[in-house]
Amino acid sequence: MTSRSENRLKPASAEADWRAELLGVLALMPSDGFERLCQHLLREAGFTKVEVTGRSGDGGIDGAGVLRVNLLSFRVFFQCKRWKGSVGPGVVRDFRGAMVGRADKGLILTTGVFTAEARREATRDGAPLIDLVDGEALCDLLKLHVIGVQVRNVEEVVVDPAAVVAFSLPAYG
Numbered sequence: 001m002t003s004r005s006e007n008r009l010k011p012a013s014a015e016a017d018w019r020a021e022l023l024g025v026l027a028l029m030p031s032d033g034f035e036r037l038c039q040h041l042l043r044e045a046g047f048t049k050v051e052v053t054g055r056s057g058d059g060g061i062d063g064a065g066v067l068r069v070n071l072l073s074f075r076v077f078f079q080c081k082r083w084k085g086s087v088g089p090g091v092v093r094d095f096r097g098a099m100v101g102r103a104d105k106g107l108i109l110t111t112g113v114f115t116a117e118a119r120r121e122a123t124r125d126g127a128p129l130i131d132l133v134d135g136e137a138l139c140d141l142l143k144l145h146v147i148g149v150q151v152r153n154v155e156e157v158v159v160d161p162a163a164v165v166a167f168s169l170p171a172y173g
Contacts, residue, residue: 081110106130
């Protein structure tokens with residue numbers, strides 16, 4: 001018989017398992033396929049006019065889209081990094097350099113993780129803000145928008161013998 005604390009640990013490990021499996025699938029994709037997946041995700045998240053540049057020499061810009069928030073529209077450039085390791089501050093600086101003066105916002109999506117230095121660089125004072133989506137957040141977004149991930153709710157029925165037997169006791173009734 002499992003204890004309640006053991007039951008609470010199972011969902012957490014299941015969370016890690018599906019993310020690891022999804023990141024493994026993403027790692028096997030070709031770069032252009034990953035860019036198209038990110039394009040689709042951004043469309044599902046509310047972006048319009050989302051296009052993948054699909055060319056070399058794009059200065060690190062993999063695509064662009066427009067995000068409308070209430071009355072405002074923002075031109076957003078994005079970069080897709082299908083990496084297993086860490087994305088450092090140099091990637092953020094180079095991307096910012098490629099987008100400055102051409103877009104209002106920047107977004108880097110990766111299957112890896114961002115270093116602390118990259119996160120600081122993305123929010124550096126006096127520089128255009130760049131939003132960062134790491135592998136874990138990417139998995140959560142794919143799950144939220146039901147892209148390559150299905151969520152199944154499973155009904156669990158538990159019999160409580162003590163509650164049933166209580167009806168046969170003379171004091172009941």
